[in-house]
Amino acid sequence: MCCVFSFFFVFSFCKGGPSDPDAFPQTIQYFNRLLALQETGIMYGHEDTFFYGYEWEYLENYSDIKALTGDFPAVAGFELGHIELGHEKSLDNVPFSRIRDEIIKFHGLNGVITVNWHLDNPLNNETAWSVSSNKVVHSILPNGTHHQVFLDRLELLTKFLLSLQDESGLPIPFIFRPFHEHSGDWFWWGKPLCTNQEYVSLFQFTVSYLRGRGLHNILFAYNTDLVTSYDEYFEGFPGDDYVDIYSIDMYDHGNSYFKDLDYGLALVSFAASARNKLAALAECGGDYFDRTWFSNSLLKTVKKYKLLYLLNWRNEYGGTVLGPAPNLRWAEDFLNFAKDPWVLLLNDIQKIDVRSYEILTNLSR
Ligand code: BMA
Secondary structure, three states: OHHHHHHHHHHHOOOOOOOOOOOOHHHHHHHHHHHHHHHHOEEEEEEOOOOEEOOEEOOOOOOHHHHHHOOOEOEEEEEOOOHHHOOOEOOOOOEHHHHHHHHHHHHHOOOEEEEEOOOOOOOOOOOOOOOOOOOHHHHHOOOOOOHHHHHHHHHHHHHHHHOOEOOOOOEOOEEEEOOOOOOOOOOOOOHHHOOHHHHHHHHHHHHHHHHHOOOOOEEEEEEEOOOOOHHHHHOOOOOOOOOOEEEEEEEOOOOOHHHHHHHHHHHHHHHHHHOOOEEEEEEEEOOOOOOOHHHHHHHHHHHOOOOOEEEEOOEOOOOOEOOOOOOOOOHHHHHHHHHOOOEEEHHHHHHOOHHHHHHHHHHHO
8 A cells, every 4th residue: 555655656746757858768767766766865976976085086996985885875976177178187187088987887887977067168268267257148148259169168068978878879867957056156157147037048058959969868957056035046047848956055154054055955845846856955065063964964954855865075185075085074974874764875776676667657658
């Protein structure tokens, strides 16, 4: 009985399907699998986890999360900044060939892939953080002075994305979170640097371009930083035909952090449930002086809502470390967090019966 009820409960969330009307069968299956996972717990994710960490770089089959917990994260984040320039290495110095290999390998393990893109400013060729002009988005939209520059850069991104195929040549489904943290003022696509309509057009144009190039294997995540109202979250929202995941990023900013986080997560989770979408805390981290930051404060907050994943930003070798690792002050606190049955690492999501979401996929077509 219980199974029948939970089956229909999960199925009732599957009516929507991916936002792409031409989504490949494996993308529909992926979306439904993620909806089922969102009911099961929260996946733990880590950025650039396979390339470098607190005390190492470029080992094989290694990750700080694996070294600490014995398991890989369920979600792996990959940075594509500088793919748009035709460079061989990302802005964080990771060879794109290695990024491709790890994406293919992780997909083979049934891990969930999320991709982000700190693309350089196409107007002045400086970094994603170059915010001196509020005309950048305007200049790269159709009829803008730099539209062709943007098209060329999108095409270089597209070529890389088209190369993400499994051993049998099938495109690998993944999450893409372009133009993230829209509510902030630190990227050239941030809220004070363009109108809401320009942001909407930029997002829609990008999604349509990628779909037009045959990429029907992508789930798109809409993302803001801190917001304090429902209306503020949806300023710049490109619409449900372009979005599969409602997400926020939020780093610890002091006393009001967990209250603000609670508000943001309630917002994305309720809005997503109401529209048959997914919800996520796409980036988070802190300085972890609170000795139970993970195991008490974060865990209590995320357990209140249906969320697909949370992701700690990268452990930069020799730089800022935002995830856990052996020998860090917050290692034990993280282990206590990861032990909670609601928190899912790679082995946990591998255990979930693939056939159940295949049945859901067939029903929802
Ligand atoms: C930022 C920092 C930068 C990095 C960028 C892209 O938050 O970690 O050092 O280059 O993300 O990964």
